[in-house]
Amino acid sequence: xxxxxxGRHFRESFKSLGRNSWMTFASASxxxxxxxxxxxxxxxxxxxxxxxxxxxxxxxxxVLLELTAxxxxxxxxxxxxxxxxxxxTVVYSTKEAELEDLIKDFGxxxxxxxxxNPLRAAYYVKAENPQETEKVAQxxxxxxxxxxxxxxxxxxxxxxxxxxxxxxIGLGLILALLFTAMFLISNTIRITIVARRREIEIMKxxxxxxxxxxxxxxxxxxxxxxxxxxxxxxxxxxxxxNLYEMVQPYLKGELFxxxxxxxxxxxxxxxxxxxxxxxxxxxxxxxVRKFLRV
Amino acid sequence: xxxxxxxxxxxxxxxxxxxGINVEIKQGEFVYVVGPSGAGKSxxxxxxxxxxxxxxxxxxxxxxxxxxxxxxxVPYLRRQIGVVFQDFKLLPRLNVFENVAFALEVIxxxxxxxxxxxxxxxxxxxxxxxxxxxxTELSGGEQQRVSIARSIVNIPKVMIADEPTxxxxxETSWDIMNLFEEINRRGTxxxxxTHNKEIVNTIKHRVIAxxxxxxxRDEVGGDYGYES
Ligand SMILES: Nc1ncnc2c1ncn2[C@@H]1O[C@H](COP(=O)(O)OP(=O)(O)OP(=O)(O)O)[C@@H](O)[C@H]1O
Ligand SMILES: [Mg+2]
Numbered sequence: 106x107x108x109x110x111x112g113r114h115f116r117e118s119f120k121s122l123g124r125n126s127w128m129t130f131a132s133a134s135x136x137x138x139x140x141x142x143x144x145x146x147x148x149x150x151x152x153x154x155x156x157x158x159x160x161x162x163x164x165x166x167x168v169l170l171e172l173t174a175x176x177x178x179x180x181x182x183x184x185x186x187x188x189x190x191x192x193x194t195v196v197y198s199t200k201e202a203e204l205e206d207l208i209k210d211f212g213x214x215x216x217x218x219x220x221x222n223p224l225r226a227a228y229y230v231k232a233e234n235p236q237e238t239e240k241v242a243q244x245x246x247x248x249x250x251x252x253x254x255x256x257x258x259x260x261x262x263x264x265x266x267x268x269x270x271x272x273x274i275g276l277g278l279i280l281a282l283l284f285t286a287m288f289l290i291s292n293t294i295r296i297t298i299v300a301r302r303r304e305i306e307i308m309k310x311x312x313x314x315x316x317x318x319x320x321x322x323x324x325x326x327x328x329x330x331x332x333x334x335x336x337x338x339x340x341x342x343x344x345x346x347n348l349y350e351m352v353q354p355y356l357k358g359e360l361f362x363x364x365x366x367x368x369x370x371x372x373x374x375x376x377x378x379x380x381x382x383x384x385x386x387x388x389x390x391x392x393v394r395k396f397l398r399v
Numbered sequence: 400x401x402x403x404x405x406x407x408x409x410x411x412x413x414x415x416x417x418x419g420i421n422v423e424i425k426q427g428e429f430v431y432v433v434g435p436s437g438a439g440k441s442x443x444x445x446x447x448x449x450x451x452x453x454x455x456x457x458x459x460x461x462x463x464x465x466x467x468x469x470x471x472x473v474p475y476l477r478r479q480i481g482v483v484f485q486d487f488k489l490l491p492r493l494n495v496f497e498n499v500a501f502a503l504e505v506i507x508x509x510x511x512x513x514x515x516x517x518x519x520x521x522x523x524x525x526x527x528x529x530x531x532x533x534x535t536e537l538s539g540g541e542q543q544r545v546s547i548a549r550s551i552v553n554i555p556k557v558m559i560a561d562e563p564t565x566x567x568x569x570e571t572s573w574d575i576m577n578l579f580e581e582i583n584r585r586g587t588x589x590x591x592x593t594h595n596k597e598i599v600n601t602i603k604h605r606v607i608a609x610x611x612x613x614x615x616r617d618e619v620g621g622d623y624g625y626e627s
Pocket of ligand 2: 440442485561
């Protein structure tokens with residue numbers, strides 16, 4: 106295909122947008138509604154995921170040592186913990202450090218001091234996969250010189266199962282939304298194209314190839330997708346920007362946080378734009394297909 | 400140039416519109432196709448550029464065997480054949496100029512050549528001053544002339560016209576016939592279905608009469624042969 110033919114296709118696609126302004130508006134609106142829904146949804150889901158990740162990262166196993174364990178035994182245990190399947194990091198904390206932490210949290214009111222320290226030295230272990238924490242904890246518990254192993258039993262299982270359910274529901278909803286969107290839009294575009302069925306026939310009868318007919322339609326679908334993405338992008342940006350500014354100050358120092366504005370808004374908006382283009386192009390392509398057999 | 404052997408066409412509704420047609424048309428010939436309404440003239444013509452496919456039989460156009468021609472190649476066949484459709488088949492969203500230009504755009508002609516050629520043929524059919532108007536703003540005869548202009552704009556080897564004077568007043572009809580004669584003199588084969596007795600009897604050419612899907616008469620320099 107010559108460059109000027111491509112130029113012609115671009116001009117035709119613009120002309121067609123203008124000459125069918127009503128259909129352009131209808132199709133672009135359908136795209137807008139769906140992309141807006143998808144955009145808001147993705148925004149919520151990605152943040153929920155971020156919060157879940159943050160919370161998960163905070164889950165750790167506290168391994169208390171037997172009082173009888175001397176330095177050599179402690180070093181041996183550390184080596185063994187590191188070799189346990191699924192262990193990511195191990196941090197040692199002496200009983201003096203443990204005491205300091207306790208005093209920091211509750212004050213020096215309990216009459217505890219370095220000379221009278223009933224605490225045990227501990228290892229803080231993080232699992233490679235936070236969801237495996239329980240299994241890893243059990244493995245560590247079997248090692249020699251461990252007095253006890255704590256990892257917030259029960260609580261974290263509940264958290265994890267809640268997060269998993271939330272994620273799956275979210276993913277399912279996004280997929281369902283996407284399919285509905287595609288159906289809706291390809292139908293709208295099909296209506297436009299059915300109206301032009303005769304035109305497509307005529308074009309083919311006077312010697313146009315399938316691509317010659319198809320490209321302007323596909324480009325038109327692309328413009329409709331882009332037009333339909335403008336509103337959702339603007340709204341999602343405004344919405345998230347304001348939400349972030351509002352909520353962010355309250356989350357300082359918390360274990361979890363929202364996704365920062367900069368890569369996130371580009372990602373979501375990029376996704377919305379790509380989806381708009383894809384839906385438009387795909388919808389036109391599929392709709393024009395069956396009228397080309399002339 | 401065009402050859403049909405035992406061509407048989409049955410439409411999905413059961414109507415048999417071609418019932419064993421055998422015809423040879425040589426390069427440069429001018430052929431009238433006559434016959435009563437519903438005789439199968441349009442069907443006969445439509446099979447030449449593959450708007451309709453025969454149920455059985457062989458058709459060869461310009462050395463191309465239409466039975467074996469892949470769908471993908473059909474556009475290239477159609478570019479060699481200028482067609483004036485009985486129902487004009489103009490693109491409703493394109494104006495007169497754009498409609499005619501379309502036949503050149505599909506062969507990726509340069510805009511300069513397109514401008515020049517389109518204005519020339521519009522001048523020939525007397526519609527230069529209506530180049531910017533849309534089909535719905537034209538009379539039936541004017542639309543027919545746009546269809547004629549589009550069919551000749553890329554100087555095809557074969558021109559197929561289905562009642563090209565059906566909607567024209569006698570004077571314009573003769574103008575169009577002069578145009579066809581001129582195109583034919585330049586070497587283009589012309590196949591024209593018509594109900595116009597006066598034209599067939601005045602400008603003598605080969606006459607193929609079709610009735611009930613059969614060629615009942617094939618005569619060089621023949622008469623129209625029906626009461627009109
Ligand atoms: N697409 C179609 N589907 C079914 N039947 C058709 C179709 N086109 C034509 N026919 C039938 O085939 C027969 C021949 O039709 P055709 O259009 O070839 O006649 P014609 O000689 O061109 O008539 P006219 O002079 O009125 O244009 C008619 O009986 C018609 O009803
Ligand atoms: Mg006919």
